[in-house]
Structures are given as structure tokens and as C-alpha cells.
Amino acid sequence: MHLTTLCNTSLDNPTQRDKDQLIRAATKFLDTDTVWLVASAALSGSRTQGVASGHRTFSRRPPAHHLSAGSRMARPWHPAAGLLVCILPAPGFFSGYRVEEPETLVELQRNEWDPVIGWAERRYGVKIGSSTSIMGPSIPARTREVLVSHLASYNMWALQGIEFVVSQLKSLVLTLGLIDLHLTVEQAVLLSRLEEAFQIQKWGSVEWAHDYELRDLQARTAAGALFVHLCSESSAVKHKLL
Secondary structure (H helix, E strand, O other), X not given: OHHHHHHHHHHHOOOOOOHHHHHHHHHHHHHHOOOOEEOOOOOOXXXXXXXXXXXXXXXXXXXXXHEOOOOOOEOOOOOOOOOOOEEEEOOOOOOOOEOOOOHHHXXXXXXXXXXXXXXXHHHHOOOOOOEOOOOOOOOOHHHXXXXXXXXXXXXXXXXXXXXXXXXXXXXXXXXXXXXXXXXXXXXXXHXXXXXXXXXXXXXXXXXXXXXXXXXXXXXXXHHXXXXXXXXXXXXXXXXXXX
């Protein structure tokens, strides 16, 4: 279904976007990329901090009308008992930004995200770094130019797929790692929702919502990555003349 959607979008181009616009749509996530933006808000699991840091909190058995099967987000609901199980990203927030505590989450993000940043810096010969500011790191102009130039090497159809994957993972770096076969679909998805996975491990999961979200994100990401490779690779067979 997702491949069909990408094919139809590429054929019809309903929003009439050109190549430059697709590249800008993909690179807009550079400033708030999942793997390098560091927030100063602590995630102690308290209800107030969860909302303040851009997350929504849920009890173990939220009423069915508070969750939507067709959406990665759920509507806000504060249980009277204050029993927390998970913290889901609120609209407009990226799902894996860094924190300064608890230390276990800080170490997890450092161990999992820093190697990907290091790979991207070596692969493209750029400097990225990270920041403790909620505004994120200041991306050097040359870094932006190099990544824009790299994206420009893809055709329109492949760029549709790249922009689709970036919008799913909220990360250009993870998308490039996936397209370059440095990461698998499962790895890229896990890294994009690392904080959520940490919270699920700590508090438990909403019975069906988290599984649905994970599988749906994996399916969308896999479809986008496959679409990019199908649109940007070719092969030919030449027979020797005897």
C-alpha cells in the first residue's frame, strides 16, 4: 500500500513540487534531527514533566476513545491515580531528542546515537556535533551544502522516497544511514524512537497501541527505502561474443 502511494504521488505530483522543494523538505529536519538535538528537561516519569517536555502520559488502561488506531499520537489524558506507563511524543515534537537525565537514558542515547553521527561525519566529510540547547546544534553552512549536493544526485522519484522516509523517522541522518545500507530498517526505526522504547521498558506499554505504531512505522520506512533503491539503481547483462 505504501509503495503504491509513493508511485502515485511521484506520477501525479499533486503538490507540484520540484526537485529543490523536495530537497528543502528533507533537509528541514537538519536543525531538529532526532539523533543530535539535546534537551535540558529531565524525564523523571512525573506527569507534569512529561507534558512540559512535549510528551503525553497515559495510565495502564486508558479509555479506548483516547487512542486512535490510525495515528501515532494520542489525545491528552491525565489519570487521577497518576499511574504512568508510557510517554508518547506530542504533535510537533521529535520522538528521540536527548536529555541530561536519567543517566541510564543519557548513556543509552550516547551509545546508540553517537556512532551514527560519527559515521555520517566520516561518510560525507562534514561536522555535525550536538548541543545541550533545546534549539539544537548550529549546523555549519558547509555541512548543509554537502548534504544538499548529495541529495541533488538523486532523481525526482527517489527524492520522493527520501522525503517520505525522513518524515517518518524525523531524521535525515538516520535516513541516509538506511539508504546507504549502514542501518537496517529495524535499526533505523529503533534509533528514531529510542526514548520511547526506554520509557516502554521502564513503565510498560499500552496493550496494542505501541505494537501497532512500531509495525506501521517499520512498514512505512521499509517501503520508502525500497522505493528509493528501485528508483536509483539499475543493472544490465552483457553477453560475450564468442
